[in-house]
Amino acid sequence: MQRNLVFLPEHLSKELLEKYRIKTARCIFAENEDAAVEAARKIGFPVVMKVVSADIVHKSDVGGVLLDIESEEEVRESFRRLMKISKAEGVNVQPMLEKGIEVIAGIMKDEQFDRVIMFGLGGIFVEVYQDVSFRILPITKRDAEEMIKEIKGYRILSGYRGFKGDVKSLVELLVKISEMAEKEKIREMDLNPIFVYEEGYAVADARIWKEV
DSSP: OOOOEEEEOHHHHHHHHHHTTOOBOOOEEESSHHHHHHHHHHHOSSEEEEEEOTTOSOGGGGTOEEEEEOSHHHHHHHHHHHTTSTTOOEEEEEEOOOOOEEEEEEEEEETTTEEEEEEEEOTTHHHHTOOEEEEESSOOHHHHHHHHHHSTTHHHHTOBTTBOOOHHHHHHHHHHHHHHHHHTTEEEEEEEEEEEOSSOEEEOOEEEEEEO
């Protein structure tokens, strides 16, 4: 039976991730300037503001992500700027994260194997180098460890020239994603980038499509 897909905007995607104890840069949805200012006050400056639209997949490509916003006046200016983007429904306000090693994780539909989980270097590197690994869902802790070690970027994650990532927390993250995908009937998921630190990680951006 063919199921319908529902797209979860970033703020709702992150709420679902947090339900499974996946650490995110929690964001607050705002439909007007005053709500955006209130959200920024609650989060604390500096903040990031992103356009919200079901029709926009890559927000950065349309100028839909504004960084290092440091005052209420800048919040208002940024809100007006983002709402000029076609089919904008509002904005998400979130904390400005400390930069870390960028990785990506996600779920996708495969014609042969049904759903698979993917892991690799994140940001622009996933498209340029395609340094990724895959497994059929569901996965075990051992599967997750193997996925991480398979990518060329593992040299950076394990410690290289001052860079190092918390591999143990990434293993836990991949297992949680697998569990969440099974329980929540997730067809597709894109977590990119995920900033990995020497201790822990944070999902900076998230998109989820669920079956209903």
